[in-house]
Each structure stands twice: as structure tokens, then as C-alpha cells.
Amino acid sequence: MIRNKISFILIFILLVSTVINAQYSETIMKAMNDELARNKEDLVFKDFEKPFFIAYSLFDLKLNRYSSSLGGVYQFTNEKRKQGYARVMIGDYKLTDENFQDQTNRYQHNDGSIALPYEDNYDGIRRHFWLATNNVYKNASESYRNKNAALKQQNMSIDELPAPDFTQEKPREYIIKEQPLQKSNIDLGELSQLLSAEFKAYSDIVESFVNIIETDMYRYYLNTEGTKIAVPEQRIHFEIVASTYNKSNEVVSEGLYFDAQDKDHLLPIDSLKNYLHTFAGKLLKMAKLDNWEDSYSGPVLFENQAIYRLLLYRSFVKGNGFIASREPLIKTKNNGVLLANNNTLEKRMDKRVASKNVFIYDIPCVKNYKGIDLFGYYAIDYQGVIPVDTLPLVDSGVLRSLLTDRIPIKTIQKSNGHCRTSNNNGQIFKGIGPGNVFFKCSDNKSDKELRSKLCELADDEGLDYAMVIRPAVKGSLLSPIEYFKVDLQTGEETQVYGVNTSKIGIQSLKDVVAASNQEEVLNVYHNYHYGNRQYAETPASFIYPDILLLEDVELTGNNKPIKKNPPIIPNPLKK
Amino acid sequence: MTKKLFFTMVILLFTVLKTFAIDDEFYEVLDNEIKREFAALQKVDSNLYFLEYRIESAKAYYINASFGYITNCFENKNAHCTIAMRYGNHEFDNTHLIKGEQQKTFTRSFLLPVNSNEGIQQQLWRNVSQLYEQVKSDYTQLKNKLKAQQKDIHNDFSKETTYNYFEPLDDIEFSQAEQQKWKNRLEKYSEPFKESDKITVGNTGLVYWFKRMYYLNSDGSRIVQNSRNTSFSINGSIKSDDGNDTPFYKNFIAQSINDLPNDEALMEASVMVKDMLLKLNEAPVADPYAGPVIMAPEAAGVFFHEIFGHRLEGHRLKDENDGNTFKTMLNKNVLPKSFSIYFDPTIQFFNDTFLNGYYLYDDEGVKARRVDIVENGTLKTFLMNRTPVPGLSQSNGHGRASAGRSTVSRQSNMFIESNKPVLEDKLKSIMLKECKKQKKDYGYYVKSVSGGFTNGGRYTPNAFNVTPTEVYRVYVDGRPDELVRGVNFIGTPLAMFSEIAAAGNTKDIFNGFCGAESGWVPVATVSPSIYIKKVETQRKALKFAQPIILPAPQAINE
Structure with missing residues (x-):
């Protein structure tokens, strides 16, 4: 009897000490389904065409933001809300109202809909989608008519378009009703304060903060083809940012950025503190260096996340990267119609885009690699398409495919299941993004051989030194990058500061010489809009050799900065 | 005598302690x-x-509801x-x-x-x-x-x-239980909007905040004040059969959440907003008009705030790009002789209602005070912050800004007075007489105004545009008053002020938040009804739109 009582108490304690995540809601699903069915059946206005495709998305979100500095609280906010979108298409799979730009169709989605309810309110959710569908339908109808009129005016047939407007896909049902309970109930607000207080040890760091953003949501997606999706998605994002004065008395700011799937996947506090202290120490050291004023063109050895930050990140972007971008039909000011001629990588399909020893695959269905859970794993994409098991992007240096969604391009007329959820500080969107990217180089060498090859290549070029680029903090995170000159004779490294890397990009894949046979796994929220970190990040994993040697990389120094005066007022934290 | 002195000293000591x-x-x-x-x-x-x-x-709490459900709640x-x-x-x-x-x-x-x-x-x-x-x-x-x-x-x-x-700390407590109570109430107040499919916005909102405001400067001023504010809003919009949206609002502002009208009164207000939307849906769209108008006290308050008050903000006189409507009008008549206007941020209540423009020290650390701006129709001074202008070298405690903005001179509590008030019915008969004189079939009675804007610059017309939300035609031939929609009042300020002819004998309050270059600041206007001999109106810009195609989903359920 006593034993039973103890068991009961233990179960109770276990239950109350676990964290309740966002829950699947049958009410949400039913409300979306009922409203979708009603609109599919009845939505038509006067002599306008009936929609042939309607899709609803809803994100049931809990968003907590914690921002601290030196142990004090800047701002803590806890938000719970729902966000929803309606997509309505007129026409058919061959020709829809989309992929067309004129003055009337800029706001296709969610135009003028009412706010969604905070709780799972059946009527409220239906009301939102009722008005959103109504408004998007009207805009889509107008756009469809304008698009047809524009084609007619230009004597252009549908066959002249690069591809059908929308792919036909099999309807799928993928509903996860339960998600594992989290064991950790760590207080993220306290954690941000605790970590930020560690900067008290550095009086030369003149500003610092620790931001933690926790997103916990259930994503629902339904369309009139019969696809139904409900999946949980979680993210804990860390930003540790610090500033100090450099030798010219300019403020230098750098950051450490990393993510965890949920509280149970957080690193132990001591590891987080270690990261922070390594980062702070490296930042202060970096700021004491003179500005590099040289320029360099020759072999460079990339290490760890520097491979992602300077090479792979810049290769998985919209436009001239591995992310497909449909060229829309544009109605110009003088009423002419033309197909946009964007500079996309598609034009180099089946051509060499990398060295012969380079292989790049996206394999989203891999859940775990060498004992590490991968961020880039997903079973079904945002639009209900099951991703291609193994998608070769580059094979022996030749471009074989791009990441696509249901908007086809000329060379790839099927979705390969890469429509992903992207999170912009709690605002959720969809976009084409990578899953698990495997970058391989068939020429493998040891660390020692690679360093020796680096010096040999530099010597052949008649250079005085070679260059090595590596992250300031190693680990599955984004850290500031450090640059080193390597003495060709002794191999001795000298750190330099202020290196401009803007010439490195997807074209640098053609310069791959060799790589180590050790792999690194980077779990990251990848931003496919290059240059704007805050915009649309999608969970991805990049698996690449931990050292990569490139033959010809251009690096430039910055102009000598104007020396500023140090602050007149003494730093209050300097005892 | 000694006792009185002692008592005075105790009060003084207490004041000193409170201050320091x-x-x-x-x-x-x-x-x-x-x-x-x-x-x-x-x-x-x-x-x-x-x-x-x-x-x-x-510290701020926000709760919003729409059509009977909570849409948002955070602090x-x-x-x-x-x-x-x-x-x-x-x-x-x-x-x-x-x-x-x-x-x-x-x-x-x-x-x-x-x-x-x-x-x-x-x-x-x-x-x-x-x-x-x-x-x-x-x-x-x-x-x-x-x-x-x-x-x-x-x-x-x-x-x-x-x-x-x-001031000693005077924080607000808004317990979870209290928040839940308000969530339920807000849901209930937004429920009536479900009555019609044509109502596309049916929101209620509560904002409750407490601010502890610290002011320190190198001259030695040290001011710590508390400020609390509650605003409750009802916000609806209806889509007419011609596809156009007509909004209607009602706001309540109080210092403490407990000072808001009671549950029954707020529910009544919500039903009133809903009923007004349905009436506005049936109302004809007004034609352009130029003729006599009466503004009810609250509408007159907004009107004066927009077209008169902003031109009294002294710092603008220094700006070469500003229209400087009143720059050369000091000691000259700007209103009828029966009109006087003063600003007084130190007055906390009018007829037991909180005045939103209340404060004791402005955002430049200057003590708030009464400022008599217009005396018997003559412009006497401007609202001043610490930016001197011709003829006015000192602040009169009207330097204001929201957090993060630079201070400029802004309005506080505006009081409009007439020494020849006219009975409200009499005001109507004066208007109808003028209508006959101007050969108009009707005059306008404006009951409420949603807001407006005024251009004070030199490179755009120095004009105003005010959007009434509840306007009636008052017919000369005795027909019942008729509600109309889609009216905008337009004009130039000086021409308009010269047409102000009389004021009513009852006053009411407009409480609100005013946005300008120094951000949003709380303001109030206490005004009587105003009769204006001639105002020009134009049709509100109408969007080409279509009505909603399907009925609202809950109608299907019922």
C-alpha cells in the first residue's frame, strides 16, 4: 500500500516536472478542414473562375524571448499566438494566377484576414480562413485574368512558358498527435541572466547581451487535393553578442549563434559558459590586432565551420545558388510581357560548377548521423511532398539538380520536397531550403599533408605566405572567423584582422584541391537570403570535411581606419 | 494660532519628506x-x-478579443x-x-x-x-x-x-485571476459582432500599463513620477454591399483599471457600436457639401486638438519649413471674442472623469502649469518646451515625448470655454436658420470623429482632414435626422476658425493619444458643442471592392 502511494507520488512528480509542449488540436484540424471543404465546394464570385487549389497553413505558436546583459534583464516576453495563411489558385496546374508580376498581385496571401484566436476556438479559426480565402480569391481571380490578357496581348502560348505553373503531387496524410515530453524544465530566462553575468569578468567588453528565443509550435497544413499535415516544430536559439574597442578605438561587435531542438538537447551550462569565455577571450585578442592591409590570391586552408560560413552558406542561397528560383512572367510598364531573365544556377545544369572531386547531396530522411541528431531531417515537406531520398546536387563537380518546391523550373518539373518552414524571430514563412547536406571531396589527405600541400601551392605561386581560416570557437555553432598567415618555411601562424572575404562564393567550389577524411556535423538554422541573418531561417544540417584546401582564393585587407579618440569618461566597470 | 502653525509645519515636513x-x-x-x-x-x-x-x-498588459474569442494576450x-x-x-x-x-x-x-x-x-x-x-x-x-x-x-x-x-513607488498588480476575468469580459464584449456576416472587424482591446518615470539632468533636477493608464477600446468595421468598409469605434480611458465603466456599461457600449455599424451599413453615402455644421463636444474636442492645438505648439515657430499659421497672430483675434482656451496638465479629473493629459512635471523636468492660450478670442501665448521662440524665452511645462524620442512642445489637457454658451437646442435652431440663409436643405450634426491629420508644412497645402464616424443630416424641413456615411471634413485652418460662431452649454471630454514627431503622448480636450457656419466636406476615398462572397461560417452551424 505504502509502495503504491510512493509510486503514485513519483509518477505525479515526474508528470508535473516535465514540460508540456505545444499540443496537437483536433479542433484546429476540424475547423481548417470544414472551412476548406466549404470553400472548395461553394467559393465562386459571379462570372469569375472557381479556384482549383486552396491550401491553409496554421502555426500554433508559443514564443518566449529572454534578453539579458551583465545578469540584468533587458526584456522578457512570453507570447502565445496563432498565425495562418490561405493560398488560393485559379486556373489549372499548367497555368495559374501565380508566377506573374504586375501592379495588382503583390499581396497574394493572407490579405486583410482577421486575427486568429489565442485558444483553439473552432468558430474563430473558421472565421479567419473564411475572410482570408475570400480576399486571396479575389486577388487571385484578378491576377489570373490579367495574366491571360497579357499572354494574349503578346501572342504568347502557354507552351512558351518555361514549365507548368504548379506540380501535381500525390495527396499525403502525416499527422503526429503526440510528441515526447521534455524532461528538462530549465528556466531559459534564468539561463540568459546567468550566462550574461559571465561577461562581468571582462571589463574591456563594453557591451554584451545574451538572447534566447524559444519557439514551440504545431504546424498544420491542409489542401484541397487531400493533403493533411500536423507536425510539432521546436527551436531554442541562442545569441551571445559582445563588443569591444579595437586599436583604432572603433567598436567591434561579434556574436556566437547556436540552436537546440528543445530543452532536452541543450548543452550543459558549463559547456555554454566555456563557449562564452572562449568567445570573449578570442574577441579581446582579435581587437588588439593591427588591421591587415595586404591582399592575397592563392591557396587557403578552411577549417571547421569556416567551410560552412564562407563557402557552403553562400552556395545555398536563392538565385545563384543551389536553391531553385522560378523566373516569373512580368508585365512591364509599357504593357509588354517578358520572362524574367534572372541569373540562376539552373542555366549551368549538367555543367561543371565544382572541382571533379566534389560531391554534394541532400539527404533529408537521415535522422541521425554518427550519433548526432540532425536538424535537417524531415519526413514530409511544408507542402506535403515526401522529399527525394538522396538528391545529388553536384556529382563529380557537375551540377545535377537544385532544391525545388511545387513551383517547377524548366529543368526540374517535379518538386523534390524542399519546401520548408522558416522562422524569422517568431514570424513563420515557407521557402525552399536544404535538409541534410553532405559535402564530400574524393581527394582525402591527413591534416599534416593538407598543411604541407598548402605551403607547397603557395610556394609554387611565389607567395610569401599562405592563409588559414578557422572559427574562433569550435563546435556546432556559428562563431566569429579568424584569419592566419602561415610561414611557408616554419609553418608558424600569425593571426591577422580585418580580412575581406567577399570574393568567396559558389564559384570557389571549382578550386577544391583536397580535404581531410574527418567529418564535422553542423546543425544550423540556414538563412537562404544571403546577407540578411534575420530573414527566414530553416533548420538544416551540413556535413563536411573538417579541413578543406582551396587552390585560388582572393582575400583583401581593409583600408587603414581613422583613429578615433578613446572615451573620455572612464569605463565604470574598470576597477 | 500656534496650533495652526504647527499643523502647517507638519504638512511642510511631510511634503519635504515626500519630495526628498x-x-x-x-x-x-x-x-x-x-x-x-x-x-x-x-x-x-x-x-x-x-x-x-x-x-x-x-510594465504593460495587453489583451485583445475578436468575435467572441481572445486573439492576443501578453505582458x-x-x-x-x-x-x-x-x-x-x-x-x-x-x-x-x-x-x-x-x-x-x-x-x-x-x-x-x-x-x-x-x-x-x-x-x-x-x-x-x-x-x-x-x-x-x-x-x-x-x-x-x-x-x-x-x-x-x-x-x-x-x-x-x-x-x-x-513619488513613492505605486506599482500595479494584475493577477492571473484578474487577467482571466478580463479575458472573459473582452470575449463577451466582442461576441455581439457575430450578429452580421457583413461585420468584418469586431474587436475589443485592453491595455493596462504602469510607468515609473525618472528624470535627471546635469542642472540638478531629479524627478521620479508614477504614471498609470488603462484604455479599453471597441473597434468594429462593416463591409457594405458596395464593397466598402465603414468603421466605428468607442474608447474608454481611465487611470486605474477599476475606474473603467462597469461590466454592464461596457457591454452596452459594445452593443451600441455593433448597432451603429448595422445602421451605417444602411446609411446613404454623403455627397460633397459646404455649409453649417454642429460638432458634439467630443467631436469638437478632436477637431480643436487637430486643427487648432497643433498650431499652438511653440517649437514649430522656429522651423522655417512649418506653415507657422499663428506666428504673427500674437495678441490678435484668432477666434470669436466669446471663446477662451487654456491648457492645464495639472488637472486630473473633469466631472469625475480622468483627464489623459494629466502630469505634474513634463519630460524636460519643468513643472507643469496652466497656460492661457486664447483669452476672449485673442491669442496670448504658445505651448512651450525649453526651445525659446520669438517673444517667448521660457518653457511653460509642455515639453513632451514618448520613450526614445526627443522632446518638443506638445498639447496636454485642452479646455475650450465660451462666455456666451447657448442651449444645445438653441444651437440647432441657429444652424437651421443659417441653412435657410445659405439655401441648404440640411446642416450636419457630427457626433463622433475617429481622428484626422493636419498638414502644417509650407510645401504642402496648410490644410486639415478630419474623419467623422457618426454624422447626421439635420433637415430644415423638419424631417427626422438622417445618419450618413463616407464623409471627410476638409479645409484650411484660418478660414475655418473665422467660421466658428457659437458654443453649446454642455461640455464633454475627448481622451486620447496624440502622435507627432516626439511620439505618442496622452492628451485630453474638454469642449462644448461648437457651431461652425461653413465647413466643407468631401467623400471619403472609396476602395473598389467586392462584398464577401460566402456567408460567415458560424451562420452555417446555426
């Missing part, structure tokens, strides 16, 4: 840091003559700091306005990490140091530019008395 007894760690950090920073800067550069900290430590806490710095001297400093140019920024704003003294000190130090470099460079540039043109003879900054005033 400071038990606030946050304040202590600010006080020490401003002294330290100013002394350090002055030691090496005596041109730096003024430093100011303005901090709003705020926010932060401490927003705005620093201002002046370099040069009171006659000429880094804020000096050069003809044809924008004023140089002399403020910085940032959040302070509360409960970390080191964090607060570091943020203040960093931002003050950076602002110092900026104002010093701006001053040098201005000085060089000034050589090419005549210096404005008016000073850039006024010298004012310093004040020490400290």
Missing part, C-alpha cells in the same frame, strides 16, 4: 552615473553644458532610457536649426538591463560616450555653416528652475 526621501536603488545608480559622467566630460571639455537622462520603467516589462546632450551654450548649441535643414539628433535611446547595476552603468556610459562624440562633431559643423548665414537671434535652450520631486 529617496529609497530606490535604480535611482541611486542613475544619480551617481549622471554626476560621474558629466563631471568627467566637463573636466576636459567645458563646451558640453547639459546632459539629461529620461527613463521609463514600464511586457522594460526600462527604456533616452539621453539628451547639448554642446556649446544656451545661446547656440548642437541643436541649432539651420535654414532648410533638419535639426541634428541630440538624443540616443536604448534599453537598460534592470536589476544589474553594472549593466545599467555600462549602457549609460557607452551611449553617453558615443553621443558626446556625435554632438561635438555636429556643433563644429553647425558653427562652420553659421558663418555663412545670419544667426537666429533666439537662444537654442532656455534656462529653467531645477526641481526635486520624488
Whole structure:
């Protein structure tokens, strides 16, 4: 009897000490389904065409933001809300109202809909989608008519378009009703304060903060083809940012950025503190260096996340990267119609885009690699398409495919299941993004051989030194990058500061010489809009050799900065 | 006699204690840091003559509901700091306005990490140091530019008395249980909007905030005030059969959440908004018109605030780009002789209703006071902050800004008075008489106004546009009053003021928040009904739109 009582108490304690995540809601699903069915059946206005495709998305979100500095609280906010979108298409799979730009169709989605309810309110959710569908339908109808009129005016047939407007896909049902309970109930607000207080040890760091953003949501997606999706998605994002004065008395700011799937996947506090202290120490050291004023063109050895930050990140972007971008039909000011001629990588399909020893695959269905859970794993994409098991992007240096969604391009007329959820500080969107990217180089060498090859290549070029680029903090995170000159004779490294890397990009894949046979796994929220970190990040994993040697990389120094005066007022934290 | 003196002394002692007894760690950090920073800067550069900290430590709760369900509920806490710095001297400093140019920024704003003294000190130090470099460079540039043109003879900054005033902490408590109670109430109040499919917006909202406001400057002023505010709004919109949206609103503002109207009254207000939307849906769209109009007290309050009040903000007289409507009108008639207008931020209540423009010290640390702007129709002065203008060298306690913005002169509580008030019915008969004279079939009675805007610049027409939400045609032939929709009042201010002919005998309050270059500030107007002989109206811009195609989903369920 006593034993039973103890068991009961233990179960109770276990239950109350676990964290309740966002829950699947049958009410949400039913409300979306009922409203979708009603609109599919009845939505038509006067002599306008009936929609042939309607899709609803809803994100049931809990968003907590914690921002601290030196142990004090800047701002803590806890938000719970729902966000929803309606997509309505007129026409058919061959020709829809989309992929067309004129003055009337800029706001296709969610135009003028009412706010969604905070709780799972059946009527409220239906009301939102009722008005959103109504408004998007009207805009889509107008756009469809304008698009047809524009084609007619230009004597252009549908066959002249690069591809059908929308792919036909099999309807799928993928509903996860339960998600594992989290064991950790760590207080993220306290954690941000605790970590930020560690900067008290550095009086030369003149500003610092620790931001933690926790997103916990259930994503629902339904369309009139019969696809139904409900999946949980979680993210804990860390930003540790610090500033100090450099030798010219300019403020230098750098950051450490990393993510965890949920509280149970957080690193132990001591590891987080270690990261922070390594980062702070490296930042202060970096700021004491003179500005590099040289320029360099020759072999460079990339290490760890520097491979992602300077090479792979810049290769998985919209436009001239591995992310497909449909060229829309544009109605110009003088009423002419033309197909946009964007500079996309598609034009180099089946051509060499990398060295012969380079292989790049996206394999989203891999859940775990060498004992590490991968961020880039997903079973079904945002639009209900099951991703291609193994998608070769580059094979022996030749471009074989791009990441696509249901908007086809000329060379790839099927979705390969890469429509992903992207999170912009709690605002959720969809976009084409990578899953698990495997970058391989068939020429493998040891660390020692690679360093020796680096010096040999530099010597052949008649250079005085070679260059090595590596992250300031190693680990599955984004850290500031450090640059080193390597003495060709002794191999001795000298750190330099202020290196401009803007010439490195997807074209640098053609310069791959060799790589180590050790792999690194980077779990990251990848931003496919290059240059704007805050915009649309999608969970991805990049698996690449931990050292990569490139033959010809251009690096430039910055102009000598104007020396500023140090602050007149003494730093209050300097005892 | 002795007892009376003793009693007076006790009161004095209590006042002194209330004023100077400071038990606030946050304040202590600010006080020490401003002294330290100013002394350090002055030691090496005596041109730096003024430093100011303005901090709003705020706690706010937001709840919103729509069509019977909560859409949003959150709270926010932060401490927003705005620093201002002046370099040069009171006659000429880094804020000096050069003809044809924008004023140089002399403020910085940032959040302070509360409960970390080191964090607060570091943020203040960093931002003050950076602002110092900026104002010093701006001053040098201005000085060089000034050589090419005549210096404005008016000073850039006024010298004012310093004040020490400290209110004890008076925080707000909004318990989970209380929040839940309000969630339920807001849901209930937004429920009536479900009655019609044509109603596309049916929202209710509650904002409840508390601010502890710290003001410190290098002259020695130290002011710590509390401010609390509750606003409850009902906001609806209906889509008519012609596809156009017609909105209608009702707001209540009180100091404390307990001072809002009771449950029954708020429910009635919500039903009234819904009923008005349905009536507006049936109402005809008004044709363009020019003729007599009566504005009900609340509408007149908004009207005066927009087209009169903004032109009384003194700092604008210094701006060469401003229309300066009243620049040459000091001591001249601007309104009928029976009209007087004053501003008084120190008045907290009117007929037991809280006045939103209430404060004791402005955002430049100057003591609030009554300002008689118009006496018997004659313009006597302007609302002043610490920016002197021709003929007015001192502030009268109207320097205001929201967190993060630079202060300028803004309105507070505006009182419109007439020494010849007319009975409300009489006002109507005066209007109808004038209608006959102007050969109009009807005059307009404006009951409520949603807001408006006024252009004060020189490069755009110096005009106003006010959007009424409840307007009636009052017919000369005795037909019942008729509600109309889609009206905008337009005109130029001076022409309009000359047409103001009479005021009613009952007053009412407009409480609201006014947005301008220094951000959103709480304001109020106490006004009687106003009769204007001629106002021009135009049709509201109508969107080409279609009605909603399917009926609302809940109608299917029922």
C-alpha cells in the first residue's frame, strides 16, 4: 500500500516536472478542414473562375524571448499566438494566377484576414480562413485574368512558358498527435541572466547581451487535393553578442549563434559558459590586432565551420545558388510581357560548377548521423511532398539538380520536397531550403599533408605566405572567423584582422584541391537570403570535411581606419 | 494660532519628506552615473553644458478579443532610457536649426538591463560616450555653416528652475485571476459582432500599463513620477454591399483599471457600436457639401486638438519649413471674442472623469502649469518646451515625448470655454436658420470623429482632414435626422476658425493619444458643442471592392 502511494507520488512528480509542449488540436484540424471543404465546394464570385487549389497553413505558436546583459534583464516576453495563411489558385496546374508580376498581385496571401484566436476556438479559426480565402480569391481571380490578357496581348502560348505553373503531387496524410515530453524544465530566462553575468569578468567588453528565443509550435497544413499535415516544430536559439574597442578605438561587435531542438538537447551550462569565455577571450585578442592591409590570391586552408560560413552558406542561397528560383512572367510598364531573365544556377545544369572531386547531396530522411541528431531531417515537406531520398546536387563537380518546391523550373518539373518552414524571430514563412547536406571531396589527405600541400601551392605561386581560416570557437555553432598567415618555411601562424572575404562564393567550389577524411556535423538554422541573418531561417544540417584546401582564393585587407579618440569618461566597470 | 502653525509645519515636513526621501536603488545608480559622467566630460571639455537622462520603467498588459474569442494576450516589462546632450551654450548649441535643414539628433535611446547595476552603468556610459562624440562633431559643423548665414537671434535652450520631486513607488498588480476575468469580459464584449456576416472587424482591446518615470539632468533636477493608464477600446468595421468598409469605434480611458465603466456599461457600449455599424451599413453615402455644421463636444474636442492645438505648439515657430499659421497672430483675434482656451496638465479629473493629459512635471523636468492660450478670442501665448521662440524665452511645462524620442512642445489637457454658451437646442435652431440663409436643405450634426491629420508644412497645402464616424443630416424641413456615411471634413485652418460662431452649454471630454514627431503622448480636450457656419466636406476615398462572397461560417452551424 505504502509502495503504491510512493509510486503514485513519483509518477505525479515526474508528470508535473516535465514540460508540456505545444499540443496537437483536433479542433484546429476540424475547423481548417470544414472551412476548406466549404470553400472548395461553394467559393465562386459571379462570372469569375472557381479556384482549383486552396491550401491553409496554421502555426500554433508559443514564443518566449529572454534578453539579458551583465545578469540584468533587458526584456522578457512570453507570447502565445496563432498565425495562418490561405493560398488560393485559379486556373489549372499548367497555368495559374501565380508566377506573374504586375501592379495588382503583390499581396497574394493572407490579405486583410482577421486575427486568429489565442485558444483553439473552432468558430474563430473558421472565421479567419473564411475572410482570408475570400480576399486571396479575389486577388487571385484578378491576377489570373490579367495574366491571360497579357499572354494574349503578346501572342504568347502557354507552351512558351518555361514549365507548368504548379506540380501535381500525390495527396499525403502525416499527422503526429503526440510528441515526447521534455524532461528538462530549465528556466531559459534564468539561463540568459546567468550566462550574461559571465561577461562581468571582462571589463574591456563594453557591451554584451545574451538572447534566447524559444519557439514551440504545431504546424498544420491542409489542401484541397487531400493533403493533411500536423507536425510539432521546436527551436531554442541562442545569441551571445559582445563588443569591444579595437586599436583604432572603433567598436567591434561579434556574436556566437547556436540552436537546440528543445530543452532536452541543450548543452550543459558549463559547456555554454566555456563557449562564452572562449568567445570573449578570442574577441579581446582579435581587437588588439593591427588591421591587415595586404591582399592575397592563392591557396587557403578552411577549417571547421569556416567551410560552412564562407563557402557552403553562400552556395545555398536563392538565385545563384543551389536553391531553385522560378523566373516569373512580368508585365512591364509599357504593357509588354517578358520572362524574367534572372541569373540562376539552373542555366549551368549538367555543367561543371565544382572541382571533379566534389560531391554534394541532400539527404533529408537521415535522422541521425554518427550519433548526432540532425536538424535537417524531415519526413514530409511544408507542402506535403515526401522529399527525394538522396538528391545529388553536384556529382563529380557537375551540377545535377537544385532544391525545388511545387513551383517547377524548366529543368526540374517535379518538386523534390524542399519546401520548408522558416522562422524569422517568431514570424513563420515557407521557402525552399536544404535538409541534410553532405559535402564530400574524393581527394582525402591527413591534416599534416593538407598543411604541407598548402605551403607547397603557395610556394609554387611565389607567395610569401599562405592563409588559414578557422572559427574562433569550435563546435556546432556559428562563431566569429579568424584569419592566419602561415610561414611557408616554419609553418608558424600569425593571426591577422580585418580580412575581406567577399570574393568567396559558389564559384570557389571549382578550386577544391583536397580535404581531410574527418567529418564535422553542423546543425544550423540556414538563412537562404544571403546577407540578411534575420530573414527566414530553416533548420538544416551540413556535413563536411573538417579541413578543406582551396587552390585560388582572393582575400583583401581593409583600408587603414581613422583613429578615433578613446572615451573620455572612464569605463565604470574598470576597477 | 500656534496650533495652526504647527499643523502647517507638519504638512511642510511631510511634503519635504515626500519630495526628498529617496529609497530606490535604480535611482541611486542613475544619480551617481549622471554626476560621474558629466563631471568627467566637463573636466576636459567645458563646451558640453547639459546632459539629461529620461527613463521609463514600464510594465504593460495587453489583451485583445475578436468575435467572441481572445486573439492576443501578453505582458511586457522594460526600462527604456533616452539621453539628451547639448554642446556649446544656451545661446547656440548642437541643436541649432539651420535654414532648410533638419535639426541634428541630440538624443540616443536604448534599453537598460534592470536589476544589474553594472549593466545599467555600462549602457549609460557607452551611449553617453558615443553621443558626446556625435554632438561635438555636429556643433563644429553647425558653427562652420553659421558663418555663412545670419544667426537666429533666439537662444537654442532656455534656462529653467531645477526641481526635486520624488513619488513613492505605486506599482500595479494584475493577477492571473484578474487577467482571466478580463479575458472573459473582452470575449463577451466582442461576441455581439457575430450578429452580421457583413461585420468584418469586431474587436475589443485592453491595455493596462504602469510607468515609473525618472528624470535627471546635469542642472540638478531629479524627478521620479508614477504614471498609470488603462484604455479599453471597441473597434468594429462593416463591409457594405458596395464593397466598402465603414468603421466605428468607442474608447474608454481611465487611470486605474477599476475606474473603467462597469461590466454592464461596457457591454452596452459594445452593443451600441455593433448597432451603429448595422445602421451605417444602411446609411446613404454623403455627397460633397459646404455649409453649417454642429460638432458634439467630443467631436469638437478632436477637431480643436487637430486643427487648432497643433498650431499652438511653440517649437514649430522656429522651423522655417512649418506653415507657422499663428506666428504673427500674437495678441490678435484668432477666434470669436466669446471663446477662451487654456491648457492645464495639472488637472486630473473633469466631472469625475480622468483627464489623459494629466502630469505634474513634463519630460524636460519643468513643472507643469496652466497656460492661457486664447483669452476672449485673442491669442496670448504658445505651448512651450525649453526651445525659446520669438517673444517667448521660457518653457511653460509642455515639453513632451514618448520613450526614445526627443522632446518638443506638445498639447496636454485642452479646455475650450465660451462666455456666451447657448442651449444645445438653441444651437440647432441657429444652424437651421443659417441653412435657410445659405439655401441648404440640411446642416450636419457630427457626433463622433475617429481622428484626422493636419498638414502644417509650407510645401504642402496648410490644410486639415478630419474623419467623422457618426454624422447626421439635420433637415430644415423638419424631417427626422438622417445618419450618413463616407464623409471627410476638409479645409484650411484660418478660414475655418473665422467660421466658428457659437458654443453649446454642455461640455464633454475627448481622451486620447496624440502622435507627432516626439511620439505618442496622452492628451485630453474638454469642449462644448461648437457651431461652425461653413465647413466643407468631401467623400471619403472609396476602395473598389467586392462584398464577401460566402456567408460567415458560424451562420452555417446555426
